[in-house]
Amino acid sequence: MGEGRSEQEILLESRRKFLGQCLAVLGATALGGALYPVVQYLRPLEADKAARKVEVDLGEIPMGTAKTILYRGLPTLVINATEGVVAISAVCTHLGCIVKWQEERKMLFCPCHAARFALDGRVLGGPAPAPLEVHPVTVAGGKVMLGA
């Protein structure tokens, strides 16, 4: 190939290449346009990231016990302790297991690797590197309100 080709052939080939490139650009644009709604459709819903404002009936939590709720989409313990009502993240700061409230020992305990936390979030023992986050609450009319 090369010398033997006429000007006509060379022209045809470069036109073919050019049209091919145009087609590729058009195709990529169309694909992008079609993919955008699909990505948006599949993204987890904002609304399901859930309640930034949660209300719990204090009647559902007898003195000394706790209830696990979803606050900002994350498990959160609302504890009706003698010291007052406390809302504290239930996501262990070690590897993310869900901690439980232990009524008799008055502390939070992680079932995964036995991290222990105090009611104010302090680490009492175990592998947890940081305290649990405590969320401010307001109690009024038998209701506990988070994230007002």
Place this chain on the structure above:
Amino acid sequence: MSLMDWIDERIHLKELIKGQLTEYYVPEEINLWYSLGGLALFIFIVQVLTGILLLVYYIPHTDFAYDSIQRIMTQVPYGWLIRLVHAVGATMMIAAVTLHMVSVLFMGSYKKPRELHWMSGFLLMLLTLGIALSGYLLPWSQLSYWGTTVATNAAGTVPWIGPELNRFLRGQEIVGGPTLSRFYAMHVALIPATMVLLVALHLFLIRRTGISDPPGR
């Protein structure tokens, strides 16, 4: 070396693409009607893709189906788009398949040696109608419910086996939860899987015989 070269060196892919796609020659006088089968296939692929997307949010249960569709339409980003493409696509696919069949009929393309193409195509048309009918029940709306009641009643008029066929389709005496479950299974699994196999056969047959010459040649 490009990825394509790497693959080509091992399985000689370029030769296949050249022979089957970029340098596959068809009769010069070919007309627009010849594009309808390809159009039907394209819409089928769109239906499969949008259908899989709908499955992400659709709940096949009589208590939740309708609300899950409402959620797709009003809350899920671009849910309305995915659903309407699927619903409109269903009608378009039936139109494409029907016109394809009509064109094959009036151009006489079904004649020897292409009888098998016609038979596999005929089954594909029946399955297209079947998948559209079964999908129509899934939103569990008034329209779906009564549409399916009427359609299954029609099946009930078949001589001899009619009543049994009707009960078999409904899964019980009247359209209800069991009907939704079996239509769902047919719509998302049984029929599409069968269609993929038949489309493969259909395309294989077309490549074996080559495409027909338009009439008058």
